[in-house]
Amino acid sequence: MNEDLDRFEGMTEDEIEELNDSLLDEIGKRITEYELRTAIVNPAKIKQLEFVHEILSILLEGQDVKIAKKVFKPFKSMGSVSVEGAEIKIRYPDIFMKIASFADNIEVYPLVKEAVRMTFTFHGVTKPIE
Amino acid sequence: MEYENYYEAALDLIKESTEELEGRMSLNKEKLEILDDVCTAVENLLQILECKNLDMSVNETTGTFALEVVCDEIIVQTRTDREFFELISIADTFKFSKIDDDSIRISFNIDNMWE
Structure with missing residues (x-):
């Protein structure tokens, strides 16, 4: 910095x-x-993204949160899973750690509405053909 | 709030709360043993985080002790930023909440500190 x-x-x-x-x-x-550039989809990465989405849905069951996934956005090589809620409580940190390792980074920030957003970002959802 | 020694401050609050909870709940010594590690992990996390405020709280109903970090946002590179994962691996639970348009609170909870 x-x-x-x-x-x-x-x-x-x-x-x-x-x-x-x-x-x-x-x-x-x-x-x-x-x-x-012409690119091909990386199925392993997409499976990881979907897995993270599924596990987060289970981990956060019963909480007033919205979970969403995006593939090929904002660029075709990227994807994300995000959670929005006034409060996001993680009850099983060990499981969270395992799914976090599939993502490249995790961001948590406040939204203008009374909520926070946690985003798991995935790079390499597509790979350019060399 | 600023703490010169986060662990000592946490111990003081725990001692005070244990006295207040006397007769209703008692201190879980096994949980108290991990406090030093949790405080060290919080201090390590602060090295990668631009922290605005550091606090701690006690939930006298559930017996949970929470170490709270207030910051603009948190960005964790999952392959390199070990500090965040080190901390959540010791905490029982953790949560994110909004304070205002520019700040979030991350609470690292030690559940059943009092039972």
Whole structure:
């Protein structure tokens, strides 16, 4: 984190903005290039995503939460399982740890409505043909 | 709240609550033994998390002791960020809840601290 901030040292606000814009342009370009490449579905990854969705449905049974899965979104190589609720309580941390290992990352953040969202993100749902 | 020594502060709260619960519930010494590990794991988690506040609470009805971390959000890289998993592997349960538009609370619970 500090190394990231060091990059901005001595720069004016306009220069920082310019740098951010160029980074965003570069990321956008790479994503577009990737999206245009022919890719094949990775069935193992999709099975893992569906498994996580199923286990979360069991783990959170009885709680007032919404569980949703997305495949090929926001990009064709990605998928996610998310849970929304005012409170998300995990009763079996050992099972949670096992399913978490299938995802690449887990994020939890507040929503504008009175809820939090927990998202399990999966990369590599599709693989480009080299 | 800021704690210089999280474990000592937790012990103080447990001692105080044990006195208040006397006659209704008694302290579970087996659970007390894991407190040091849980507090260390919380401190380790704080190294990867931008924590806004740290707190602890007692549910006198269920006998649960909770260590609570308040932060903007939590992002865990499942293959590298071991700190979060280390902590949940010791806690009995954990939960996420919203505090306001910019903060969430993560509660790591030690159930049946008093029985």
